[in-house]
Amino acid sequence: MLKRKRSHSDLLVGKAVADSKTKRLSKRIGPQQIAVLHHVDVDEVAAESLLEAKIGAVINTAPFLTGAYPAMGAMKLFAAGIPLFEVIGDEPEAILRRVDGAMVTISDERLYLHENDWEYVAPLRRIKREDLHEKWQEAHRQLDRTLSAFIDNTLTFAGWEKDLFLKPLRKLPLKTNMMNKHVVVVVRGKHYKEDLRILSSYIKECRPVLIAVDGGADALLENGYRPDLIVGDMDSISDRALLCGAEIVVHAFPDGRAPGRARVEQLNAPFHLLPAPGTSEDVAMLIAFEEEAELIVTIGTHTNMIDFLEKGRKGMASTLLVRTKIGPKLIDAKGVSQLYQPRLSWNAWALFVVASLVPIGAILAINPVTRHVAQMLWMQWRMLSF
DSSP: OOEEETTEEEEEEEEEEEESOHHHHHHHOOTTOEEEEOOSSOOHHHHHHHHHTTOSEEEESSOSOOSSSOOOHHHHHHHTTOOEEEEOSSOHHHHHHHHTTSEEEEETTEEEEESSSEEEEEEEEEOOHHHHHHHHHHHHHTHHHHHHHHHHHHHHHHHHHHHHHHSOOOOOOOSOOOTTSEEEEEESOTTHHHHHHHTHHHHHHHOOEEEEETTHHHHHHHTTOOOSEEEEOSSSOOHHHHTSSOEEEEEEOTTSOOTTHHHHHHTTOOOEEEEOSSOHHHHHHHHHHHTTOSEEEEESOOOSHHHHHHTTOSOOHHHHHHHHHHGGGEEEOTTHHHHOOOOOOHHHHHHHHHHHHHHHHHHHHHOHHHHHHHHHHHHHHHHHHO
16 A cells, blocks of 8 residues: 655655556556556556556656657646656666565655665656646647658558558458448547447447457456457457457467467467458458448547557558548447537436326325325315415
């Protein structure tokens, strides 16, 4: 549990959980523990996952916000009151390995580790509001230049990769039937959980095929759905989701290398291996398209420059090509929760009140005692009115 000394506002003591992958760290860390990560330009999804874990503080061995583009993660953490610190110096991997699972202290912008005794680890810098504001302004000044480079990169790679996407994917012996059906592709992107809840009525009524991309499988399970198909490199999905009974497609690089293969084999889960260019969400949409789905609805997909920069990609050639190929079959539901929040209208509230009063009135009408009381009150009112 994180402890603070009132006499020293910067003195924090707690267990540290360290990882070079924030999405892995957010699954391991507990409430009020100190997150130690290496994440350049912390994105909004990573910040939300840390906040959901109820962390006590964050130490980053990389800059929270470089000013290259307006990443939202640090702003979101700061606004939630989470103390943010950056490590001054090099050797981030050594620091992560050293503090993971240990009791640490942050005192006077210095990091200490408790083994046999308290040992000094590294100097820190407390992130202040003006630091974030300065980098935020710098990011917006750089935005046009960043966008120009992003577009150039996208168009260049689209020219190189177009032949790969014109060809169909390797045919897989899938048991999941998508022909002439609606398909929902769920990706761990911004507002994916909220969008999934908003579309719950559609999912229950239309019963679409549910394809999860990596961590999207956990989102489906948390909302009471079981994915039919899981596609990805399996780096942000829980063992529970991998063993939920869904059909699994391990996305491999075009040359056959598949980082996620070892993990699925270790769990003894059956899977298909699919070498393909692009991102796993691109591959998921292409699978639905080539399996002749009638409609493809995407939730949480990455569709703009900020989304892709947050994923460490300098362009979106594969996504541009895939969306161009799929065409009118694709409906992007990303951010629908920001557009529409279901609420009861005044007419609905009035109908609810009337419907509630009807059974009460019926009970009063048939009960002899209440009927007698009503008659007495009526007579009294008539006498007072004269």
